[in-house]
Structures are given as C-alpha cells and as structure tokens.
Amino acid sequence: MTFVAKPTARHPSLKINEIGLTRRDYEGSVSTLCAGCGHDSVSAAIVSACAELGLPPHKFLKISGIGCSSKTPNYFLGHSHGFNSVHGRMPSVATGASLANKELYCLGISGDGDSASIGFGQFAHIVRRRINMLYIVDNNGTYGLTKGQFSATNDLGSTSKRGVPNLYEPIDLVSMAMQIGATFVARSFSGDKRQLVGLIKAGLMHRGFSFIDVISPCVAFNNHNGSTKSFAHMRNMQREVVSADYVAPQVEMQIDYAAGETEDVTMPDGAHLRLRKLHSDYDPHDRLHAINYLGERGREGEVVTGLLYVKSDTENTHDILNLVDTPLNSLDEEDLCPGLDALESINQSFR
Amino acid sequence: MKPTNIHNPDYFHKVVDCQWACPAHTPVPEYIRLIAAERYTEAYMLNWDSNVFPGILGRTCDRPCEPACRRVRTEEKPVAICRLKRVAADYKGDITDYLPPVPKKKNGFRVALLGCGPASLAVARDLLPLGYEVHMFEKDPAGGGMMRTQIPAFRLPADVLEEEVDLILDMGVECHFGHEITSMKEMLDMGFDAYFVGTGAPRGRDLDIPGRAESDAHISIGIDWLSSVAFGHTTSIQGKVIVMGGGNTAMDCCRTSKRLGAESVHVVVRSGFDVMKASEWEKEEAMLEGIPIINNRPPREFVHEGGKLKGIWFTCIEQVPDENGRLKSVPTGEPDVFMEADHVLMAIGQENHCPWIERDLGIEFDKWDCPVLDEITFQSTNAKVFFGGDSAFGPENIIWASAHAHQAAISIHLMCQGKDLKKDRPPRGVNLISQKMGVHEWSYDSEHDPAKRVFVPHSKLDKTLSNIKVEVELGFDARLGAHEAQRCLNCDIQTVFTEKLCIECDACVDICPMDCISFVENGEEAELRTRLMAPAENLEQDLYVSEALPTTRVMVKDEDLCLHCGLCAERCPTNAWDMQKSVFHLPQLGSYAE
Ligand SMILES: Cc1cc2nc3c(=O)[nH]c(=O)nc-3n(C[C@H](O)[C@H](O)[C@H](O)COP(=O)(O)OP(=O)(O)OC[C@H]3O[C@@H](n4cnc5c(N)ncnc54)[C@H](O)[C@@H]3O)c2cc1C
Ligand SMILES: Cc1ncc(C[n+]2csc(CCOP(=O)(O)OP(=O)(O)O)c2C)c(N)n1
Ligand code: SF4
Ligand code: SF4
Ligand code: SF4
Ligand SMILES: [Mg+2]
Numbered sequence: 001m002t003f004v005a006k007p008t009a010r011h012p013s014l015k016i017n018e019i020g021l022t023r024r025d026y027e028g029s030v031s032t033l034c035a036g037c038g039h040d041s042v043s044a045a046i047v048s049a050c051a052e053l054g055l056p057p058h059k060f061l062k063i064s065g066i067g068c069s070s071k072t073p074n075y076f077l078g079h080s081h082g083f084n085s086v087h088g089r090m091p092s093v094a095t096g097a098s099l100a101n102k103e104l105y106c107l108g109i110s111g112d113g114d115s116a117s118i119g120f121g122q123f124a125h126i127v128r129r130r131i132n133m134l135y136i137v138d139n140n141g142t143y144g145l146t147k148g149q150f151s152a153t154n155d156l157g158s159t160s161k162r163g164v165p166n167l168y169e170p171i172d173l174v175s176m177a178m179q180i181g182a183t184f185v186a187r188s189f190s191g192d193k194r195q196l197v198g199l200i201k202a203g204l205m206h207r208g209f210s211f212i213d214v215i216s217p218c219v220a221f222n223n224h225n226g227s228t229k230s231f232a233h234m235r236n237m238q239r240e241v242v243s244a245d246y247v248a249p250q251v252e253m254q255i256d257y258a259a260g261e262t263e264d265v266t267m268p269d270g271a272h273l274r275l276r277k278l279h280s281d282y283d284p285h286d287r288l289h290a291i292n293y294l295g296e297r298g299r300e301g302e303v304v305t306g307l308l309y310v311k312s313d314t315e316n317t318h319d320i321l322n323l324v325d326t327p328l329n330s331l332d333e334e335d336l337c338p339g340l341d342a343l344e345s346i347n348q349s350f351r
Numbered sequence: 352m353k354p355t356n357i358h359n360p361d362y363f364h365k366v367v368d369c370q371w372a373c374p375a376h377t378p379v380p381e382y383i384r385l386i387a388a389e390r391y392t393e394a395y396m397l398n399w400d401s402n403v404f405p406g407i408l409g410r411t412c413d414r415p416c417e418p419a420c421r422r423v424r425t426e427e428k429p430v431a432i433c434r435l436k437r438v439a440a441d442y443k444g445d446i447t448d449y450l451p452p453v454p455k456k457k458n459g460f461r462v463a464l465l466g467c468g469p470a471s472l473a474v475a476r477d478l479l480p481l482g483y484e485v486h487m488f489e490k491d492p493a494g495g496g497m498m499r500t501q502i503p504a505f506r507l508p509a510d511v512l513e514e515e516v517d518l519i520l521d522m523g524v525e526c527h528f529g530h531e532i533t534s535m536k537e538m539l540d541m542g543f544d545a546y547f548v549g550t551g552a553p554r555g556r557d558l559d560i561p562g563r564a565e566s567d568a569h570i571s572i573g574i575d576w577l578s579s580v581a582f583g584h585t586t587s588i589q590g591k592v593i594v595m596g597g598g599n600t601a602m603d604c605c606r607t608s609k610r611l612g613a614e615s616v617h618v619v620v621r622s623g624f625d626v627m628k629a630s631e632w633e634k635e636e637a638m639l640e641g642i643p644i645i646n647n648r649p650p651r652e653f654v655h656e657g658g659k660l661k662g663i664w665f666t667c668i669e670q671v672p673d674e675n676g677r678l679k680s681v682p683t684g685e686p687d688v689f690m691e692a693d694h695v696l697m698a699i700g701q702e703n704h705c706p707w708i709e710r711d712l713g714i715e716f717d718k719w720d721c722p723v724l725d726e727i728t729f730q731s732t733n734a735k736v737f738f739g740g741d742s743a744f745g746p747e748n749i750i751w752a753s754a755h756a757h758q759a760a761i762s763i764h765l766m767c768q769g770k771d772l773k774k775d776r777p778p779r780g781v782n783l784i785s786q787k788m789g790v791h792e793w794s795y796d797s798e799h800d801p802a803k804r805v806f807v808p809h810s811k812l813d814k815t816l817s818n819i820k821v822e823v824e825l826g827f828d829a830r831l832g833a834h835e836a837q838r839c840l841n842c843d844i845q846t847v848f849t850e851k852l853c854i855e856c857d858a859c860v861d862i863c864p865m866d867c868i869s870f871v872e873n874g875e876e877a878e879l880r881t882r883l884m885a886p887a888e889n890l891e892q893d894l895y896v897s898e899a900l901p902t903t904r905v906m907v908k909d910e911d912l913c914l915h916c917g918l919c920a921e922r923c924p925t926n927a928w929d930m931q932k933s934v935f936h937l938p939q940l941g942s943y944a945e
Contacts, residue, residue: 005798006918008801009799011866040858044857231855
C-alpha cells in the first residue's frame with residue numbers, strides 16, 4: 001500500500017478534453033491494493049476512457065460489492081457518486097439506482113467471487129433485466145481480499161500458489177451473459193490497455209446492458225506458473241477477435257475499408273461503434289456462433305478476447321417497463337400522487 | 352534504440368540538471384537535503400569542497416544551475432539553489448575539524464600562483480593538502496581579486512569575503528601582496544615547478560566617440576571606479592550620473608552611484624532590455640531601487656564645454672531579427688536624444704590584457720589576446736604555465752574560476768609527478784546506492800511539495816540606499832530555508848530499472864504522475880519519442896531504454912519531467928524499479944568527499 005499522495009503536478013502536454021478536463025481529473029485517491037494488481041490497470045483504463053469520452057464525472061454512478069475489485073471505485077472518478085454495497089449484491093443496488101435516475105452513467109464493478117460465487121444469482125438476474133449499465137468484472141480467478149481461495153471462475157486443474165489443483169469446472173461469465181440477454185459482451189485483459197480502453201468507451205455508450213469480463217491478475221495469490229489468470233498465461237494465450245472503439249456522432253462513418261476488416265455499427269445517439277475484426281471467421285453479431293467459438297477455443301486453452309457479441313437496436317429496462325421519460329427521482333409529488341380521481345380510474349380499469 | 356548504459360557516469364549526471372549545469376558540478380540535491388535536515392555545517396563543507404566559496408557564491412553566483420533546474424519544467428520557478436547555499440554558509444558551525452589537513456613536511460614542489468582572485472585561491476586550496484609549497488603574487492594589498500575589488504559590499508559584505516579568502520590563505524599560502532608582476536620572464540627565472548596565471552581580465556573597454564578625450568575628467572571606466580570605491584579611494588559621486596552598458600558591471604555601477612550620493616542615475620543601453628547581459632535579478636534590483644534603464648540608445652557623442660561634460664547624444668534604434676533570426680539594429684528615424692550628465696561610468700565590457708607576459712617565452716596568444724590553452728588541462732603552450740579563471744578564455748564568473756582551478760590543479764599535480772596530463776587524468780565515475788529502507792520507506796523525502804518559490808527577504812530600501820555597506824538581501828532564515836529546501840525534487844535519486852524483474856504489469860505506467868514511463872515496441876529515437884505515453888519533446892533530455900522484455904517491447908522512460916517521487920518503485924510488485932542515489936566521482940585534488 002502506498003502512503004504517498006500522487007503529486008498534483010502533471011505533464012504539460014496532457015490532452016484537455018471537450019469539457020476542459022485532463023485525464024488526471026478523472027482519477028480517484030491512490031490505490032491501497034497490492035502493488036502491481038491488475039485491478040489498478042482496469043481503474044486506469046476507466047480513467048482514460050471517461051477522459052477520452054469527455055463525460056462529466058458528476059454524471060457517474062459507481063456501484064460495487066465486496067472484494068479488492070469492489071474497492072477500486074475509490075481509485076477512479078473521485079468526483080462522482082458511488083455506493084460500495086454488500087457482497088454479491090451490487091446488482092440489486094445498481095438496479096434500484098438505475099431505475100431511480102436513468103440519466104446517470106451507471107458503472108458496476110465486481111469481482112469473480114462477488115459475481116460468480118456469492119452473487120451469481122444476482123448477476124444472472126441483472127443481465128436478464130437488461131439494466132442500462134456497464135458491468136465490469138475484475139476476474140482474477142481468486143478471492144483476493146480473503147487471501148487467495150479458488151473462485152468459481154478458476155479453470156479446472158489450474159493450481160493454487162502452493163500447487164494444489166482446482167477440482168471444479170469454471171463458470172464462464174461471458175457465455176452466461178450472452179445466453180441470458182446481455183447485448184454487449186466483451187472479454188479483455190488488464191495488461192492490454194489499448195483493447196480495454198476502447199471496450200470501456202464502447203460499453204459505457206452502449207444503450208443496454210454491457211458486460212466486460214476483464215482478466216485481471218492477482219499478483220499476490222494467482223500469478224504463478226499453473227495459474228490460468230496470470231500475466232504470463234494471458235500474454236501467451238490471449239486471442240483477440242474483434243477490437244472496438246466508440247466514435248462520436250460528429251465523426252464521419254468509415255466506408256472504404258478493406259472488406260470484412262472494419263465495420264461501423266450505428267448507435268441510437270448517431271455515434272457509431274467501430275469494430276475491427278482480427279479474425280476473419282468470427283461474427284460478433286451471432287450469439288450462438290460466439291458461444292460455440294468460445295467453447296471450442298477454450299478447450300484448446302486459448303482465452304478469446306475483444307468485443308464478442310453486440311446487438312445495438314435493443315431495449316433496456318426503462319423501455320421494457322415503459323417508464324416515463326422523466327427520471328423517477330425527479331418526479332414531483334403531484335406526478336407521484338395524482339389524487340383520488342386518478343386512483344378511481346385505475347381501480348375502474350380493473351373492474 | 353540501444354539499451355541505455357546507466358553506468359556511464361554522465362548518463363545520470365545529466366538527470367541532475369542543476370549539478371550538470373554547475374561548472375564545478377556542486378552536488379546540489381545532496382546539500383539541499385542536508386539543509387532540510389538542519390545539518391548546515393555538512394551542507395557547507397559539501398559546497399566548499401566543490402565550489403570553494405559557498406558563502407560568497409551563495410550571494411553572488413551567476414547561478415547557471417537555476418535556469419537548468421527541473422522545477423522550471425515541471426512547475427514554474429526553479430528551486431532557489433543559490434540562496435540555499437547561503438543558508439548553509441550563514442548557519443554553519445565550526446568547520447575546523449572538517450578541513451583537509453595540510454602536511455607540515457612539503458612534497459618538494461613549488462608552485463607560483465599569479466594573482467589572488469578566486470581562480471588562484473582555489474588552485475591553492477587543492478594543492479596545499481598534497482604538500483605543495485604555494486606562492487601567491489598579487490598587486491593589491493589584499494586577496495580576493497574582483498570579488499573584493501568589484502562586487503560591492505551591499506551584495507557581498509567584507510566579512511563574508513574575508514572569511515573564505517583567509518581560510519585558504521591560512522592553509523599555508525606564501526603571500527606576496529603588493530607585488531605587481533611586470534615581467535613573466537622574471538617569474539619564470541624564479542624557478543618554480545609550475546605557474547598558474549590567475550590574473551583575470553582586468554581591462555575595462557572604452558568607447559571612441561567624439562568628445563571622449565575632451566571629457567576625460569568626467570568619464571570613468573566602470574571596473575576601475577568600482578575598485579577605487581572598494582578600496583575607499585572614492586567615497587562619493589556628484590551630479591547626474593549616466594552608466595553606459597547593460598551587463599552586471601553596469602548594474603553594480605548604477606547601484607553604487609545611487610548610494611554614493613548621485614543626484615540622479617540612469618542606465619543607458621545600446622541594445623534591448625531582454626538581450627541585456629545582466630542577470631534578470633540584477634536588473635530587477637536596480638529598478639526596484641528606482642534606477643531607470645533606457646534601452647536601444649547607442650551613444651553618438653559626448654558634449655562638453657570648457658573641459659566640462661554637459662551630456663551625451665544618443666541615437667534611437669530598434670532591434671529586429673534578420674533572415675537568420677539574429678537581432679540587428681535598425682534606426683527608428685526618431686530624432687536623436689540628448690541626456691544631461693555630469694559623470695559617466697563606462698561599463699561596456701572587459702578584456703584580457705597581459706602586457707607583462709613577454710611574447711617570446713613560448714606562451715602563445717590568439718588574436719583576441721587570450722592564451723592558447725588545452726581546454727581539458729588548462730596548460731598553455733609553455734608546459735609549465737597554466738591559466739584559469741577570467742585570464743583563460745575571457746571574463747566569466749567566480750564559479751567558472753573554481754571549476755577551471757580544479758582542473759588546472761590536477762594538471763599541475765600530474766605534471767609534477769611526471770605523468771601524462773590526459774592519459775593519467777583520473778576518470779569520472781558513478782555509484783548507485785539503493786534508497787530503499789523497507790516497504791514503502793525511502794531514505795529521502797519522496798513526497799512532492801507543490802509550494803511556490805519562497806521570496807528572499809530584503810533590508811529596508813532607505814537603509815540600504817543610504818549606506819553602501821548594508822547588505823540588500825537578508826537571506827532565508829532557517830525556517831524559510833527549510834521550506835524552500837522541500838521544493839527540491841531530489842533529481843539525484845534515480846529511477847533504476849531491472850529488466851529481468853519486470854512482469855509488465857503496467858503498475859508503474861498507471862501511477863506515474865508525469866507520464867514518464869512507457870512500454871512500447873522499440874524504434875529509432877526520433878520516431879520513438881512520438882509514441883510514448885506523452886510525447887518526449889525536450890531533445891536535451893535523454894530517453895532511458897531497457898533491453899527487450901518478454902513481450903518484445905522495451906521500457907522507455909523520458910527523463911525530462913520525472914519528479915523523482917518514487918511512485919513507480921512503490922507500485923512495482925517486483926522491485927523492477929528501484930530508487931537509487933547516484934553519487935558522482937568527479938576527480939578533484941584533496942577532496943573532502945573522497
Ligand atoms: C563589476 C563586476 C561584478 C561582478 N559580479 C560578479 C558576481 O556577482 N558573481 C560572479 O560570479 N562574478 C562576478 N564578476 C566576475 C568575477 O568577479 C570574475 O569572473 C572573477 O573574479 C574572476 O576570477 P579570477 O581569479 O580569474 O580573476 P580576478 O578576480 O580578476 O583576480 C585577478 C587578480 O590578479 C591580480 N592581478 C592582475 N594583474 C596582476 C599583475 N600584473 N600583478 C599582480 N597581480 C595582478 C588582480 O589584482 C586580481 O586580484 C563580476 C565582475 C565585475 C567586473
Ligand atoms: C456476505 C459475505 N461473505 C463473505 C465475505 C468475505 N469475503 C470478502 S471478499 C470475498 C471474496 C471476494 O472475491 P472477488 O469478488 O473475486 O474479489 P477480489 O478480491 O478477488 O477482487 C469474500 C468471500 C463477505 N465480506 N461478506
Ligand atoms: S529540483 Fe533539486 S535536484 Fe532537481 S534540478 Fe532543481 S535543485 Fe537540482
Ligand atoms: S519517480 Fe517514477 S512515478 Fe515518479 S515521476 Fe519519476 S518515473 Fe514517474
Ligand atoms: S510496475 Fe514493475 S513489474 Fe510492473 S511494469 Fe512496471 S516495472 Fe514492470
Ligand atoms: Mg477475484
């Protein structure tokens with residue numbers, strides 16, 4: 001843990017974004033995680049993504065559960081709203097918060113223990129409900145905060161630091177999310193910022209439920225030979241299939257690209273998602289194909305990364321529930337208690 | 352790019368911007384840390400060792416270190432390096448025990464030092480501890496050279512000067528004061544083993560324009576006038592004074608005139624304000640004392656009447672850049688300007704002038720009347736004769752005189768031992784010492800202090816203007832000094848990278864507040880500089896490049912804006928980064944640090 005505050009001095013040529021802020025303005029307090037933790041790189045990627053998008057920090061809502069990963073919202077976006085909830089219960093709180101104020105960018109941070117073990121049920125249901133948010137799992141294959149027990153995403157046969165093999169099949173959160181309704185599903189690696197920052201930007205701007213499973217090595221308990229969530233393993237076995245970036249509405253669509261290589265997907269706000277296919281026979285719009293592909297490559301020990309599935313013309317909770325346009329927290333008393341006459345007419349409709 | 356060789360002594364030395372820029376390579380951050388620790392005596396001795404005159408320089412140095420200070424690039428104003436040196440001098444304790452012992456039994460070699468300015472004094476200091484018999488010949492009745500005769504007491508009090516001059520003379524110099532050298536041949540005939548010429552650049556330039564000769568009684572050469580003030584021969588100046596020239600001598604002349612009773616004082620400069628030779632702070636001080644500086648006015652003629660000076664005609668020019676960007680003077684077409692004057696001080700430069708060195712002694716001179724010297728050894732074309740200070744390459748300053756002296760002393764020593772002045776010259780070296788004391792514990796105060804530069808308190812203007820002996824600057828007290836010391840970034844505590852430990856986790860990249868560190872594919876320097884976390888645009892500052900890492904990338908660190916905050920090392924899980932103090936071994940005789 002570092003005790004020294006990060007100096008406020010900054011590089012004089014740091015970019016200033018549309019709202020007059022630099023990347024440094026999107027930082028939080030200095031991390032108290034172990035030096036070298038992958039989670040800190042994910043935080044740094046979030047900082048870069050938000051700065052590049054030029055979004056106002058106070059329009060963010062950061063919600064997390066419990067774990068080292070869930071501590072990280074403290075280390076980015078210092079000037080935004082946040083809620084550090086209960087172990088495995090981030091989805092419930094995020095659901096409530098997103099319903100209450102749909103104008104906030106809702107960013108959920110969780111861990112593999114938080115989402116695939118204690119919170120697995122909650123995870124499944126927030127995906128089904130398609131809350132309009134970006135849900136990131138810092139996946140290190142271990143319970144970092146409680147000192148290194150195997151988590152449910154750990155691969156069968158991979159070993160603990162002391163050499164003991166894991167006896168159970170892993171839960172693949174990515175396949176799970178695709179199966180039950182997520183409309184933006186990606187996997188990335190904390191050590192690959194180029195890929196990760198693009199995905200976070202795209203995921204934040206996607207309207208609907210976005211999920212990114214970030215393999216994020218735990219330097220203290222799961223970065224040894226025998227681990228499949230280590231820096232070395234990821235560097236050897238990572239296979240990127242589609243990279244993504246968010247392209248603002250005012251930027252022109254790309255038309256003359258080499259066939260099959262680049263594709264611009266238009267988003268509801270007029271912006272587009274620029275996809276770059278790195279693998280010719282991968283189709284990020286075909287859910288079943290994607291799930292199969294992941295399974296096949298997984299059998300070979302490869303870790304497929306990039307934007308794995310995207311569907312842009314979708315509904316999220318607000319549409320499904322047919323909610324009013326006004327954020328619910330801004331409705332006044334008159335709207336919420338329309339009076340006896342209104343009650344009477346509602347009752348009437350049930351008779 | 353090739354991997355950086357950090358064991359090349361110059362690599363990390365360049366990172367310590369101030370020390371690199373200091374002609375004598377004073378270990379600035381080390382002495383600033385000692386000041387912060389209230390260890391003033393050690394801070395003083397560290398300075399004394401490399402620059403010889405810390406108390407004097409802490410008040411008068413030209414401070415080439417300050418514009419070079421990293422803080423100018425990371426924030427705005429440099430650390431007040433020079434004034435911190437003065438803190439060490441003002442608050443030091445008894446230094447007797449720290450002084451190098453001078454052997455009673457001499458080593459049999461006799462060295463003559465010509466002139467008793469800072470250059471000769473520093474040579475004496477370096478040679479005495481080695482047992483040399485050192486003789487000093489000086490025309491004035493006291494030592495110090497221009498530090499005594501030129502720098503006015505309101506900038507450098509006599510006791511400060513005398514303390515540091517006497518310290519050296521008392522080490523056992525055979526002084527021959529009041530001895531004007533009129534023939535170098537005579538000196539050579541005295542049979543010394545080596546000669547060091549430290550007689551300075553003693554001739555002030557004059558101006559040959561109409562009326563000059565006729566007004567002679569009312570025109571003084573600046574440096575001659577200042578020295579006559581220093582020795583008490585001149586105690587006042589009457590009427591309207593015009594100082595001509597834009598250098599530090601002009602500033603000292605005008606401020607001295609103001610104190611000696613001039614009715615009015617004006618500085619008139621041929622060129623523009625920004626290109627004046629005087630240091631920024633000297634100009635500021637003069638203006639604060641109410642002395643107008645008038646620029647772009649070349650003099651045309653002196654006006655006199657019956658042997659009495661009436662004033663000067665000036666033409667009006669402006670300076671515009673020519674096609675090569677060099678400034679040239681162009682008349683503005685405005686009518687010439689007349690300024691009344693009763694006395695003129697001419698401060699338009701100094702020259703080397705050694706008419707007493709016969710030209711048939713094997714000592715060659717170039718067309719500017721400077722001796723032909725080897726730039727490393729300071730040896731002249733007569734093997735026994737060395738030059739240093741202003742007499743070597745023309746007028747410089749005190750710190751350059753010290754720097755020359757160290758090199759000349761090494762050369763004299765090598766020559767007396769029958770060694771080769773170049774091949775046997777001791778090399779530079781560097782030691783790197785880890786500053787890690789424990790987990791997140793460093794032996795230095797790594798935290799960055801964003802404070803602004805502390806102002807040096809001044810005496811009241813009415814007091815200083817009425818008495819030439821009252822020092823203008825009061826200096827930092829211990830508390831202000833401690834504040835200012837905190838601003839130093841400890842540039843000698845280096846970030847040292849060990850490839851084989853790095854797991855390429857990016858933690859250092861993420862934490863670095865200045866975006867210094869990148870992991871990228873290697874390339875040619877110019878192109879690589881554009882591909883880093885932040886573009887590395889300052890070409891004066893090096894890139895630190897590692898061997899290739901397992902991913903084939905290399906670590907590239909731009910040294911330019913590093914705060915030496917140590918966060919990279921704190922966040923590195925494997926200690927691939929370590930903060931190590933670079934200690935430079937810069938050869939010097941009788942060094943207290945060695
Ligand atoms: C007005 C003025 C202000 C200055 N202010 C500063 C300042 O603030 N900071 C700074 O760093 N530098 C300053 N300088 C420059 C600095 O004083 C000189 O660069 C420095 O003193 C040079 O040292 P030196 O030992 O080479 O020669 P000098 O200091 O010039 O000493 C030479 C000595 O040799 C003696 N000598 C000369 N000829 C003979 C002879 N024939 N026989 C016997 N003795 C002889 C002289 O009397 C003198 O004592 C200033 C210079 C001037 C003119
Ligand atoms: C209800 C409850 N059960 C158990 C715990 C103990 N606990 C704290 S963190 C954690 C696991 C966190 O694992 P993960 O989400 O993967 O986070 P990581 O630390 O690995 O980032 C557990 C079991 C708890 N805090 N609360
Ligand atoms: S910050 Fe300190 S060490 Fe660095 S250049 Fe300035 S004075 Fe020297
Ligand atoms: S010491 Fe390390 S973290 Fe601090 S500025 Fe320098 S490179 Fe960056
Ligand atoms: S923090 Fe250390 S291990 Fe990680 S990339 Fe930097 S130097 Fe390498
Ligand atoms: Mg975990």
